[in-house]
Amino acid sequence: MTQTLTRRRFVQLTAAATALFAAGGKAQLWYAPSLTYPAVKVANLSQVKTGQPIIFNYPDASAPAILVKLGRPAIGGVGKDRDIVAFSALCTHMGCPVQYEKGRFICRCHYSMFDPAKAGQTYQGLASSWLPQIPLRIDGKGDIYAVAVAGLIWGRVKNV
Ligand code: FES
Known part of the structure; x- marks a missing residue:
C-alpha cells in the first residue's frame, strides 16, 4: 500500500517531533529525517554577533531565512551558549517577510509574533503555525551549516 505524506500529516509529525525535542532536550530527530536537504554554509562563528541577524536562503534561492544569535539558550540552538538559531x-x-526585532520574529502584515527560543512558536497575531526552524550544525572550523527545515515553508507543498 502506497502512502503519501499530506501537508496536514507533515505538520502533525513535525509538531510532535518538536514537542518531543522540547520535552527531552537532547533528542536527535526533531525534524523530518526522510527528506533530503542540502547542507549549506551560512556563516562562520566569527561573523555572528548577538542580536544581529544574518539573512540567507535555504533550502534554495527562493526561500529566505534568518540566522540569529539570541544571547539566551534556545530549543535547537547551537554554539557554546546554545543560542544560535535559524528560521524561515x-x-x-x-x-509576508518576518523580521528579527527585540528577541522575537515579527510580521508587520498582520502582526504575528514568533518566539525564536521556543522553536518558532507563534504567540500573537493571525499566524496559527510555528515559524519553520532550520536546524544548524557547526564544523571544526566554526562554519555554520543549515541542514534541514522543521516544518513546511509557507506557500509550498514540500520544502525540497
Ligand atoms: S502574513 Fe504575517 S501575520 Fe499575516
Missing part, C-alpha cells in the same frame, strides 16, 4: 523568514500566515 516567511510568515506562516500569508507569507
Whole structure:
C-alpha cells in the first residue's frame, strides 16, 4: 500500500517531533529525517554577533531565512551558549517577510509574533503555525551549516 505524506500529516509529525525535542532536550530527530536537504554554509562563528541577524536562503534561492544569535539558550540552538538559531523568514500566515526585532520574529502584515527560543512558536497575531526552524550544525572550523527545515515553508507543498 502506497502512502503519501499530506501537508496536514507533515505538520502533525513535525509538531510532535518538536514537542518531543522540547520535552527531552537532547533528542536527535526533531525534524523530518526522510527528506533530503542540502547542507549549506551560512556563516562562520566569527561573523555572528548577538542580536544581529544574518539573512540567507535555504533550502534554495527562493526561500529566505534568518540566522540569529539570541544571547539566551534556545530549543535547537547551537554554539557554546546554545543560542544560535535559524528560521524561515516567511510568515506562516500569508507569507509576508518576518523580521528579527527585540528577541522575537515579527510580521508587520498582520502582526504575528514568533518566539525564536521556543522553536518558532507563534504567540500573537493571525499566524496559527510555528515559524519553520532550520536546524544548524557547526564544523571544526566554526562554519555554520543549515541542514534541514522543521516544518513546511509557507506557500509550498514540500520544502525540497
Ligand atoms: S502574513 Fe504575517 S501575520 Fe499575516
